[in-house]
Amino acid sequence: MSGHDWMLVAPWWKWPAPTDSAGGRLTRPVLQKYDTPKLVEQFLAHPQRCLAFVAEDLVHVTQLAPAIPPGSNGKPRRLTELQYVPDGTNTRKVFLDTHKRFYLVVCQLHCDAPGFPRASRGDVCEAGFVVRRRTTDIPAAGVREVSTIMRDISTARARLSVLDSADAQPMAMAGGARSLVVQRQRASTRALLALERQRLADWADRFGVASVRQGWFPSASVDKVGAWQAVDARPGEIAGEATYPLYPLVPPPNDPTHDGTHGTLYFGLLPTGTGETDDAGHARFDDQQYYEVVCYARRHKKPHPKRVPCPCPDGLFWSQPTEPYRLASHFDPVGTGRRPVTVQLPDIDALAAQATPALGVAFAKPKGSLLVTGTSDGKPVKKGRSTFPQICSFSIPLITIVATFVLELFLPVVILMFGLWFMLKLKFCIPPSVELAAGVTAEIDLDVSLSVEASLSAQVATSLNARFGDMPDAVTALKNDYSPVAGQNLVASLEGAIKATNGPSLTAGVTLEPEVAYS
Secondary structure, X not given: OOOOOEEXXXXXXXXXXXXXXXXXXXXXXXXXXXXXXXHHHHHHHOOOOOEOOOHHHEOEEEEEOOOOOOOOOOOOOOOOOEEEEEOOOOOEEEOOHHHOOEEEEEEEEEEOOOOOOEOOHHHEEEEEEEEEEEEOOOOHHHHHHHHHHHHXXXXXXXXXXXXXXXXXXXXXXXXXXHHHHHHHHHHHHHHXXXXXXXXXXXXXXXXXXXXXXXXXXXXXXXXXXEEEEEOOOOOOOOOOOOOEXXXXXXXXXXXXXXXXXXXXXXXXXXXXXXXXEOOOOOEOOOOOOEEEEEEEEEEEOOOOOOOOOOOOEEEEEEOOOOOOEEEOOOOOHHHHOOOOOOOOOOOHHHHHHHOOXXXXXXXXXXXXXXXXXXXXXXXXXXXXXXXXXXXXXXXXXXXXXXXXXXXXXXXXXXXXXXXXXXXXXXXXXXXXXXOOXXXXXXXXXXXXXXXXXXXXXXXXXXXXXXXXXXXXXXXXXXXXXXOHHHHHHHHHHHHHHHOOXXXXXXXXXXXXXXXXXXX
């Protein structure tokens, strides 16, 4: 088959049917997700076994929530008027390794010939992939107009995403009437989205704007520095573009049921952070751009030793790009929640009993360092600059106590000053035993009747005091500024997260992709 081109496609278990060669031709390399850094060992043993992509793996956007009437006291029924919903494009969100998520690029190599036969691994001189990004240069004269268009498109897409999931949400109206309303809203939103897309196309034509495909080119002289540059989709040679290796999946010779026996499979580790920047210090990978992976394979006419230039190359073949993806932010709440960190606070009595000068974290203060101290009421006192150098060592328990004190002191101040009530959901304490205050066990609908809400007022006040008694000013402000439903739902979300003192689950939502039999 050396006279035929090669094709790099999805592994057979991602085809419409495992033996459907016609459907397999139309596929492209895929990303597989894992929750362990030992993903390579797992893949070699069970190539199909990986985590399923779920709703949290989609790119989300922040937008205004649909308007609702005020509560029984005339105050808002929710702590924020914003909601976080899928952006409607079904773009994959790839989490970082610091989020305990890891990814493999997986592809299968075939000859582009009748019957779609598998390529021979012995004919592969080199296999790898590149990570490219798509970007657009927007002329200054068109920024204002396109910003409005893109905002309207984003709003319409997010609205469609909400409507598509509306059937799973309880509503007060009868099922038939509810379904009819949702259908009408969906139709009108789709019409609006189509109109905005046409506006975007017209704008792009007027300004001559087109998407640009870029590859990363490392600097030849400076480590970890490079630049994004325009590239062809399928260049004849890889001239300086950064590449990553693809490794062959060699099935065990004594296991005929292994998934690797049914195709010429290759895999590689997807990079999510490399520490590289361009000359201006901008990171190579960020959470704003769209990326895609393109696999390639180089064929030779005659095998030769590894790491030796190919004496008889016979073609370079490229795959279709994977589905586009964006990287999660470093501070993504879902991602960071997968690596919880417990800092044990010192036992004050034990610390007092064994207090002695000890090494901890040392700060070397050169001559002329700023000197400051504080009074008992927290006011800083300036003491000028030091006249001699010194090294001061602070024990870890001392630093931990002071840092916790500052956090506990200023958290209520920040929440009250800026009205950031939603931040209360980002802190919860697991007590020795949990009793759901006032029988609150689940959130209630935002469209509950005013009379029902008014009846909750007393028990919600009890719940707030039980949960936030250490911040009495915050409790008072919550009761004064929001309706009882808002306070009740805040407590319910925290109580529900605790789940019998265990806290949020690290395994909830971790489901495996269904495996496919080769038949």
